[in-house]
Amino acid sequence: MGDRCKVVIVGDEFMSYFCNTMNLCWFLLPELDNAIRTLHRVVGNAMVDDDRFIIVGNGSTQLFHALLYALSSPDLPEPINVVAAAPFYSSYPEETKFLRSKLYKWAGDANCYDKDEPYIEVVTSPNNPDGSIRGTVVNREGGKAIHDLAYYWPQYAPITSKADHDAMLFTFSKATGHAGTRIGWAIVKDKVIAAKMVKFIEVSSIGVSREAQLRAAKILGVIADDCRNLDLKGENFFEYGRRLMSERWGKLRELGMKSNGVFSLPKYPRGYCKFTGEYTDSNPGI
Amino acid sequence: MGDRCKVVIVGDEFMSYFCNTMNLCWFLLPELDNAIRTLHRVVGNAMVDDDRFIIVGNGSTQLFHALLYALSSPDLPEPINVVAAAPFYSSYPEETKFLRSKLYKWAGDANCYDKDEPYIEVVTSPNNPDGSIRGTVVNREGGKAIHDLAYYWPQYAPITSKADHDAMLFTFSKATGHAGTRIGWAIVKDKVIAAKMVKFIEVSSIGVSREAQLRAAKILGVIADDCRNLDLKGENFFEYGRRLMSERWGKLRELGMKSNGVFSLPKYPRGYCKFTGEYTDSNPGI
Numbered sequence: 001m002g003d004r005c006k007v008v009i010v011g012d013e014f015m016s017y018f019c020n021t022m023n024l025c026w027f028l029l030p031e032l033d034n035a036i037r038t039l040h041r042v043v044g045n046a047m048v049d050d051d052r053f054i055i056v057g058n059g060s061t062q063l064f065h066a067l068l069y070a071l072s073s074p075d076l077p078e079p080i081n082v083v084a085a086a087p088f089y090s091s092y093p094e095e096t097k098f099l100r101s102k103l104y105k106w107a108g109d110a111n112c113y114d115k116d117e118p119y120i121e122v123v124t125s126p127n128n129p130d131g132s133i134r135g136t137v138v139n140r141e142g143g144k145a146i147h148d149l150a151y152y153w154p155q156y157a158p159i160t161s162k163a164d165h166d167a168m169l170f171t172f173s174k175a176t177g178h179a180g181t182r183i184g185w186a187i188v189k190d191k192v193i194a195a196k197m198v199k200f201i202e203v204s205s206i207g208v209s210r211e212a213q214l215r216a217a218k219i220l221g222v223i224a225d226d227c228r229n230l231d232l233k234g235e236n237f238f239e240y241g242r243r244l245m246s247e248r249w250g251k252l253r254e255l256g257m258k259s260n261g262v263f264s265l266p267k268y269p270r271g272y273c274k275f276t277g278e279y280t281d282s283n284p285g286i
Numbered sequence: 287m288g289d290r291c292k293v294v295i296v297g298d299e300f301m302s303y304f305c306n307t308m309n310l311c312w313f314l315l316p317e318l319d320n321a322i323r324t325l326h327r328v329v330g331n332a333m334v335d336d337d338r339f340i341i342v343g344n345g346s347t348q349l350f351h352a353l354l355y356a357l358s359s360p361d362l363p364e365p366i367n368v369v370a371a372a373p374f375y376s377s378y379p380e381e382t383k384f385l386r387s388k389l390y391k392w393a394g395d396a397n398c399y400d401k402d403e404p405y406i407e408v409v410t411s412p413n414n415p416d417g418s419i420r421g422t423v424v425n426r427e428g429g430k431a432i433h434d435l436a437y438y439w440p441q442y443a444p445i446t447s448k449a450d451h452d453a454m455l456f457t458f459s460k461a462t463g464h465a466g467t468r469i470g471w472a473i474v475k476d477k478v479i480a481a482k483m484v485k486f487i488e489v490s491s492i493g494v495s496r497e498a499q500l501r502a503a504k505i506l507g508v509i510a511d512d513c514r515n516l517d518l519k520g521e522n523f524f525e526y527g528r529r530l531m532s533e534r535w536g537k538l539r540e541l542g543m544k545s546n547g548v549f550s551l552p553k554y555p556r557g558y559c560k561f562t563g564e565y566t567d568s569n570p571g572i
Contacts, residue, residue, distance in 0.1 A: 005297025014467065015466055017465045018466075057491075058491040099355065100389050101387055102386040102388065103386050180300040180496040205345050205348045205468060206345050206465075206468065207468060209497065211293075211495065
């Protein structure tokens with residue numbers, strides 16, 4: 001992309017802790033807030049109405065921790081149960097357990113969860129590691145959910161509808177591949193939950209690097225601009241990514257067929273992608 | 287500083303999680319490692335022999351959490367006690383308490399600590415909020431300590447000796463004022479402690495923004511270069527900062543005298559600063 005995605009920062013810029021004291025998430029750079037909402041509107045993969053809160057984190061990993069904190073309560077007699085349907089992202093158990101918090105505890109496979117106690121279900125869709133499209137499996141009244149939508153972008157899966165959950169996680173590392181920038185964001189409906197997440201990030205790292213946010217804002221902004229540009233010559237970012245992923249999965253499937261059953265690959269249903277306007281396959285990026 | 291402190295990052299740089307797979311702290315940018323060690327050598331405020339580990343964090347706040355995790359143990363029957371001599375940095379109690387960990391707990395003023403149990407003493411020197419120069423006060427065998435040296439730079443206090451503690455914290459926000467970058471570093475003697483800290487930062491945020499690290503490396507590098515440059519015209523960064531802080535404290539002291547005892551300011555002992563080569567006053571930056 002040449003100079004279009006270049007960021008330049010001089011020595012005396014970005015010195016303050018504060019990005020926007022008028023915002024609940026006071027450490028969120030307004031340019032990033034704007035780029036995130038614009039991109040979701042262009043892609044159509046998540047609801048970002050103005051009354052939803054965007055919370056930025058040091059990767060979506062930090063926001064997962066922030067959500068555990070925000071969805072649990074010191075007033076409960078026992079730590080809240082955290083579950084996910086197997087197979088699940090391998091880091092969830094350790095992330096939940098490693099500080100031995102009295103607020104929450106890992107409770108294993110959501111498919112086997114039968115306790116009549118408060119719980120948080122973590123739903124990853126498309127799922128890491130198997131690429132499947134998922135919803136909650138426990139579905140008990142009062143149950144809480146974290147929807148990790150890291151891979152819900154057009155290069156990986158058809159965008160069949162706008163995700164509209166209470167708490168959704170996205171990350172720069174999977175949207176565009178910029179893992180080293182450590183930028184994730186949550187889209188949250190409830191103000192009290194959003195405020196508790198902000199508190200978590202304040203107490204654990206006093207916000208998020210402004211340099212990292214500026215770079216994410218710039219790159220997400222250029223991608224959104226290209227997707228909206230009817231005069232664009234060539235592919236936009238997601239078309240390019242989808243073509244590459246599709247070629248790679250094609251090679252894998254060929255090898256699978258030649259392997260005489262030594263290894264096999266899952267089949268994914270085709271879906272109508274509202275972003276591309278055609279039926280597309282899943283090309284999981286895990 | 288014009289262009290000397292400018293950083294330029296193009297769209298496809300810095301995409302990987304990994305900065306240096308040969309280093310225990312695999313997410314530390316080698317340029318930042320180098321700039322930190324060089325600056326401490328030039329200023330003489332901390333031991334940074336090659337066998338010490340540098341761990342980068344999302345601000346020194348995240349490294350404080352990482353040290354609580356690294357210095358505690360799930361094998362102890364009770365959470366380890368965390369103490370600090372009053373008056374202490376107002377965030378320490380909340381940072382220690384908010385996740386209700388079974389690994390550590392806040393145990394209040396170190397001056398009143400009389401339990402015969404494992405403990406971690408947090409020592410901030412120069413101290414936040416009062417600028418005093420401090421050491422540990424509990425001093426019991428097997429006691430552990432975290433030395434927060436955020437303000438131990440020549441613009442705030444005379445550099446009387448090279449700090450040489452097991453675990454020392456520094457932060458870009460106080461060294462140069464770049465709070466928005468969220469870069470802190472720990473200098474750690476023990477490899478097992480360093481490895482546990484790395485683990486903490488992996489599980490809580492999978493590392494630290496490379497953009498933020500690049501900028502800190504650049505700015506700390508320019509400051510170190512100027513301090514070593516015998517042909518430098520005008521003041522180096524710390525001389526400039528010390529002059530400003532000294533002028534501000536001068537104005538405050540004048541107002542204090544005119545206030546007829548309505549408010550008073552503490553007196554700090556002069557000390558021989560090995561960096562400037564003269565006796566200097568403390569000009570706390572809190």
